[in-house]
Amino acid sequence: MVRNALRATFLAAGAVLTAAAPGASPALAQVLELAIDQSPAGLDPHIITAFASFMVVNGTIYEGLTAIDKDLRVGPGLAESWTVSPDGKSYAFKLRPGVTFHNGAPMEAADVVASLKRVMAKEIASPLASRLAAVESVAAPDAGTVELKLKEPSAPLLTSLATLAIVPRGFEADKDGLQKQPVGTGPFKFKEWQPNGFIALARNDAYWRKGLPKLDGVKMNIVPESATRQVGVGSGQYAMLPNIDAATALQLKGKPGVKLAETLELAYTLIGFNTAKPPFDNPKLREAVNTALNRDEIIQAALFGAGVPGGPLSPALKDWATDVKEFSCYKHDLAKAKALVKDSGVAQPISVTMTVLPRQDIKDIAQVVQQQLGAAGIKVELKTPELGQFIQDWRNGNFDLFASTNAGSPDPDDYFYRTFRTGGSTNVFKYSNPEVDALLDKARANQNPASRKAQYAQVQKALACDGPIAHLAYGQLFTAMRSNVTGFEIMSNRSLSYLADTTAGK
Template identity: 70%
Template sequence: MLKVKLRGIVAAGLMMAATSASAQVLEIGMDQSPTGLDPHLITAFPSFMVVNGNIYEGLTAVDKDLKVNPSLAESWTISPDGKTYTFKLRPNVKFHDGSSMEAKDVVSTIRRLQSKDIASPLASRVSAIETATAIDPLTVEFKLKEPSAPLLTSLATLAIVPASVETDKDILQKAPDGTGPFKFKEWQPNGFILLTKHEGYWQAGLPKLSGLKFNLVPESATRQVGLVNGQYSLLPNIDAATALQVKGKPAVKLGETLDLAYTLIGINVSKPPFDNPKVREAVNYAINRQEIVDAALFGAGVPGGPLSPALKSWAVDVKDYACYKPDPAKAQALLKEAGVTTPLAVTMNVLPRQDIKDIAQVVQEQLNKAGFKVELKNQEQGQFIQDWRNSNFEMFASINSGSPDPDDYFYRTFRTGGSTNVFKYSDASVDQLLDSARTTQDQAARKKAYDEVQKKLACSGPVAHLTYGTLFSAMRDKLQGYDVMPNRSLSTLRGASLQP
């Protein structure tokens, strides 16, 4: 009898151990602190990694194959003219404060995104929506000004927030409240951000982890040591240099995919002489993109144009861009044609990431050989973002997120008055192409329009696109069920677990 009881105790103990092993807090090492947690205001990757898909969700979601799936909306219908979308919301979805997520919250979210007072950088993604109406608690209707082919993809990036925060610009930055699998618990500046399991999450059996702890560890070497010794179980979205350092270490594995995010040199076209397209074209001829891949990305990437090669249905081959063949002499000739006295002195703001600093140094050297005199201005992240938003730059070196649909990037960035058109760029022909591409459902017509947009932007647009890197995540082999997403989202952590 005693033996049976002991066996029962041992079995129960093993079951408890197995349960705790699969329901642990995942220790994550990240290099920079988020600048805020409001999903409608953030622009930096550290913020995006914490909130997107973990704290917040949209009506739709994008999977690892970049396909659109239902999320908070379980289904939808589209009118024959493409101007009315009706969404059926999932029942029994709860915000982290315990209140029910209903149609009124969706309507309020759209108003918040469109509000000039909130000034969301995502506003262009909902510019086609004329009205949002709650038909009943679980039904929402969007009336559009014109058809919007990218709308369902865009909605995946637009977090639904409680109606109570519609006009508040501050509350969600430090006290987020979403519907996602993990809820905010604590933020210790320069220490960590802790998310805990959302017990009322609508998706049965998820999340499997009891929480996510984002440890803020600026030093790359310290993060690497922490991964190898088991202090951290995940280093998400790392660069090639870090991946090489941890590759082959005991109990460590690498996940990888081609990044949708692009490295770039941004150009303020409102500041002479960059208002002259010939000068912007000279920048492109001066750049050797393969050299950047080899020197700054350790070969783990590809030269890239306005769209990632991962978007096989959309991206134009960089071989079609004449200015992508490096030619310093051609660059100097273009500067001369533009009436510019050389060397042309210019200041380049640099995002404080090691890979971007490396890229900026390579680009500086290349430009300096082609009639420019570039001064690099290394900035703290908050100051860099503030100067970016205020168009307070001549040039900058950075990395920006991509999207499965070209409209999400092109319309807000290059359309006249776009919500992230910090370059002050305006081209009537580009506007016309972007307008037509977002209002037709004809895939061939959209492809043709975006091909033209890419060809116009590649050499004389306000952005010199540089590279698309291989996106790595390094993890302990006990972390199971986590997939690297091309858009850098950590949303697959909802299905991840830590094995014994």
């Protein structure tokens, strides 16, 4: 229910007027018009990997037992409280009373158990499965309580649970039902999806956070052309362009009626190596690539200077990230890179293919990387498939190299364990390093913050120069809004959960 709103037309704010819901108090119904650059590749929260999908469902349609706020702190979500056993191997979560799914069914412990088991199921093949690797069993002693038994203590568990959406029971073996018809507990419920047109979300009138959401709905218009999005927010056709790159933000800076929010994001740009086949099964060649890369040049040329060179963890994670100055291969040295190529023993000339995420900033990055590696004696052919094919090739390890951007997390384990541990659920590189495996296992079970930080510092050092990823940069993330949009907070993990708090005045 939108309170204290005047009945008016909000075209200037990029909102549209709709009829108030039956039974709602007299108020203006605002549907906030957004413009996003890509159509999502499915909406199942346990299967999706693309940012375009994540942005639609995370914190808007779906919620987890815990939640992450704008300061990356973990707090209550669908669980209002929890207790942990002294040995750190048992968690009991007390669920919020009165929470319902968008289909009207009550959210109960059985739904939580089914959701977590779905993530862990081999048949579902969720990329999030590694986040529950320490879980031995999940049970519901009653409708309001969920108990997790762990094989060993798991320091990142509470953070991980914020990323695992709770869905209605009955989808445990269903890989298709939620892809186009998501059903969650969040502030907005799914209304309509017109492929390559828009996704419409409607207000959840039964939302458990009283007084929220303040909007009647959100319409996410799919507008691939950056210039069209820019004109739209400038004219008031769109109220918001969420999570835009530096090039778009630069064009909008100072435009009348438009304001920018920004933050250093957790997501990073990268070049990924297939370590299961030549030539990048050779760690010396992976080190050569890292040494040939000029990250400052990449940031200036492709990100318009809005970013910082990045290692395995974002500098935004001040409690965890190792300064890139400590990684020898991060100092651009073309002569050394050529020597490493020669010392690798890989037959020359070296010719490989790089699969590129179909997003403009990643295309720009790929072109700069292509030139830099060419100068070191590694000829790179660029291939840019459509998004669905890119994701399929990525999941199947069908690449020599790929250029992309990956999400980060407030806790290193959420990224490291699934990505770099042998058999990890997003270890598409087929990377295996017993030293890294042992460190990740120890750090996951470690309840001491200081020694855990030291272990992750060792992991970063092991991964930086000859791991399966050449980390490039962490960019500034921007959201452009009409000046009368209030209450929205930009989040470094790209979540749009603060749309629940957002309004657009005259």
